[in-house]
């Protein structure tokens with residue numbers, strides 16, 4: 428039997444490359460001490476899938492014939508271990524992959540011999556294998572969707588030529604950022620020099636799971652933290668977080684505006700239930716409503732001084748954290764753009780005069796962010812840009828002196844998820 432860690436990795440790879448689905452959130456929950464190996468292996472296979480497959484091809488007896496997914500997965504896993512995980516023995520890398528190839532729902536049994544032969548040959552000189560893989564073009568690991576997202580990330584900054592540099596940055600597993608919710612910081616936390624209230628773990632410090640489980644702190648990406656570090660000094664007594672789960676930004680809004688009445692909407696029942704529970708654990712007072720925000724906004728008569736619309740999107744800015752992103756189906760853009768516009772129009776309608784509307788998506792695609800602005804400006808001439816972020820978080824053209832109403836951190840100069848957004852106020 429292959430180890431549970433490798434079985435889980437194989438399942439996750441089948442989900443991504445067979446179903447074009449996401450790696451399930453808690454895919455490695457019960458792996459105990461093997462979880463780091465599984466995470467590393469899955470990350471390597473997802474990040475270098477194109478190169479691993481390209482390496483295999485000339486090493487087949489008949490390179491003109493493709494191999495089935497079960498063989499692709501088992502070979503990729505074996506090769507990734509041999510090339511980049513020196514702590515894994517030859518025997519474990521080769522034999523476990525051969526066993527995986529013999530597992531009916533994960534491998535392709537007729538190819539057990541082929542998997543064995545290719546991996547045994549590769550194991551004879553592991554440094555040479557790594558050098559051959561590293562010498563293949565990095566662009567093989569990028570799907571057309573990834574290529575497009577990278578171009579979209581760089582274009583607003585006039586940095587189109589820096590695709591390789593950005594891709595290299597995104598290949599590194601992300602370094603988490605945290606916020607303190609109450610009490611003391613766990614050992615090893617260091618302040619982020621560029622972002623007040625943001626904490627990073629010092630090198631070699633264990634992940635602070637007990638601190639997070641006690642709801643004394645939370646993980647929150649730097650871009651999300653910077654987005655909510657807007658400068659706004661008008662009174663805020665009624666807040667709407669229109670797309671709220673899992674609740675990171677709801678929490679920050681509540682802490683930034685203590686005493687304000689906070690409503691948090693979320694359409695998915697399970698996510699809404701978890702949001703309610705998370706906020707409760709954190710001691711955050713907010714009314715959670717499980718509802719379609721567009722429908723709710725179109726029906727309510729309430730108005731808000733602050734509306735956050737952290738809209739559902741393609742997530743193209745999250746591929747560092749989700750290395751499967753390049754390989755997903757990517758057939759949702761039209762639907763999402765329509766939903767984003769409907770949500771935006773409905774949210775603008777419920778913004779109180781003098782209030783602040785923040786729209787954001789964790790995507791670089793202009794269709795999901797920048798392109799909504801001229802459309803909205805035409806529909807709603809009573810809305811005006813609100814320059815609430817430091818100019819460094821926008822693009823050079825968008826800066827109004829020291830501040831900007833556009834949130835588009837430079838993907839190479841800003842460490843954090845790819846985000847874009849804008850802030851508007853109303854007459």
Ligand SMILES: C[S@@+](CC[C@H](N)C(=O)[O-])C[C@H]1O[C@@H](n2cnc3c(N)ncnc32)[C@H](O)[C@@H]1O
Nearest residue numbers: 670671672673674675676693694719720737739
């Ligand atoms: C980008 S996430 C929000 C992340 C959240 N603001 C945070 O920082 O933790 C978008 C959320 O909107 C929810 N959603 C999608 N469509 C929605 C709709 N029509 N109405 C309300 N929520 C929706 C999704 O289920 C998802 O939880």
